[in-house]
Amino acid sequence: MGDAPRNVRLLFAARIVRMFAYGLLGVVLVLYLAARGLDEARIGLLLTLTFLGDAVVSLWLSTHADRWGRRKALLVGAALMLLGGVVMALTGDFILLTIAATIGVISPTGNEVGPFLAVEQAGLAQVVPATERTRFFAWYNLMGYAATAVGALVAGVLSESLQHAGWSDQQSYAALFWAYGGLGLVIAGLIARLDGTVEAPARARAAEAGAVFGLRESRGTVLRLSALFSVDAFAGGFIVQSFLVYWFHVRFGVGESALGGVFFGTNLLSGLSALAAVPLARRIGLVNTMVFTHLPSNVLLMLVPLMPSFGWAAAVLWARHMISQMDVPTRQSYVSAVVPEAERSAANGVTGTARQLGTALAPLCAGVMPAAALLAGGPFFFAGGLKIVYDLALWRSFRRVKPPEEQGPRRG
Numbered sequence: 001m002g003d004a005p006r007n008v009r010l011l012f013a014a015r016i017v018r019m020f021a022y023g024l025l026g027v028v029l030v031l032y033l034a035a036r037g038l039d040e041a042r043i044g045l046l047l048t049l050t051f052l053g054d055a056v057v058s059l060w061l062s063t064h065a066d067r068w069g070r071r072k073a074l075l076v077g078a079a080l081m082l083l084g085g086v087v088m089a090l091t092g093d094f095i096l097l098t099i100a101a102t103i104g105v106i107s108p109t110g111n112e113v114g115p116f117l118a119v120e121q122a123g124l125a126q127v128v129p130a131t132e133r134t135r136f137f138a139w140y141n142l143m144g145y146a147a148t149a150v151g152a153l154v155a156g157v158l159s160e161s162l163q164h165a166g167w168s169d170q171q172s173y174a175a176l177f178w179a180y181g182g183l184g185l186v187i188a189g190l191i192a193r194l195d196g197t198v199e200a201p202a203r204a205r206a207a208e209a210g211a212v213f214g215l216r217e218s219r220g221t222v223l224r225l226s227a228l229f230s231v232d233a234f235a236g237g238f239i240v241q242s243f244l245v246y247w248f249h250v251r252f253g254v255g256e257s258a259l260g261g262v263f264f265g266t267n268l269l270s271g272l273s274a275l276a277a278v279p280l281a282r283r284i285g286l287v288n289t290m291v292f293t294h295l296p297s298n299v300l301l302m303l304v305p306l307m308p309s310f311g312w313a314a315a316v317l318w319a320r321h322m323i324s325q326m327d328v329p330t331r332q333s334y335v336s337a338v339v340p341e342a343e344r345s346a347a348n349g350v351t352g353t354a355r356q357l358g359t360a361l362a363p364l365c366a367g368v369m370p371a372a373a374l375l376a377g378g379p380f381f382f383a384g385g386l387k388i389v390y391d392l393a394l395w396r397s398f399r400r401v402k403p404p405e406e407q408g409p410r411r412g
Helices: 006-035 040-068 070-090 094-103 116-127 130-164 169-192 202-206 219-239 241-252 256-284 286-306 310-321 327-337 341-366 371-376 378-398
Strands: none
Touching: 006 040, 006 070, 006 116, 006 130, 006 169, 040 070, 040 094, 040 116, 040 341, 070 094, 070 116, 070 169, 116 130, 116 327, 116 341, 130 169, 130 256, 130 327, 219 241, 219 327, 219 341, 219 378, 241 256, 241 310, 241 371, 256 286, 256 310, 256 327, 286 310, 286 327, 286 378, 327 341, 371 378
8 A cells, every 4th residue: 555645645544543542442441431430330321322422423523524524524533532532531420421432432342433434435535546446445444453453452451561560440541541532633633634635526515405414416325225234234233242252152161362362363354355355346346246245154154153163163253254344345435436426425424324323223132032042043143134135135226336437348
């Protein structure tokens, strides 16, 4: 990526810093809240409100970014990171903690939250050639996975080192929130160096009338994609990493170190699979890559609970992650390609929020499954089956809706 334009390098740098910051807090957030004296019920309420707040902030900023300015939206997000980190570090008051976590773009899981993803993707699509868009998105995702992993590692090492030096648990965790706020400042500095080529065309700011969630021409397409993506995310919410860790531990009796190795492998393979999607998408198209890599990965998902041993189950899970994330950069590239330039941030924001809400609802439904069904692999079968339905519906609905680079005669 050394030959990338300056704006691309700045957007990638902002992504790396942000995902590193999310990785820091993903490890210690709940530990910090407990050290502050919050009980399980209040921690659960705060996390729920954080998920909802992240979704609201993301939707509001991303659906206005194309008209107000993408750089302005990203700077607001960075300012919220700074505010959230500082307030969380300073107070133990439940109400203030809740407000800071809700509007401060805090990630409870270490994954992407807030408006950044939608707006950055729109900016990237604006400044790279259409034929290279998927390649850049693949690297964008890979670097995010790597930065989150490094952030999580640093959080564990740094907090333990501070405790060995005589700091209390609470003080060591608070230091990471100060670091999080400081990284918000770093991101603001990077965003401030972007130039106007990342912005939507000027006509976007004049297109207020008739827009719903920032969408006019693309409203129908985006709403159909959002409905489908929410189904996929809802299914995926049944097999989030925390559930998989619990299932492996209960089913096979394996310890934390072995599980850590398993999920280090899944994250590494997920990032590499995003890169593998690029040549395939050039050959068979974005929608076909999304669907025809996702289908076998879902079959593999349903095979995991049928395996007779931990080794076999982990191997099948790894095999799944070798192809399961090939739909991520292709999905992101496709959304940016099939909507007008002036509506890219809004389209990414609406589809991303739909996915986030779908994921948030799934654990509530999984919780009503009988324990025997959970242990026997019920969530694997439900998630895999529903994801297959999503794949087929997506292919049926959008196989003829081609991005610009796939229209006309296909070249070798």
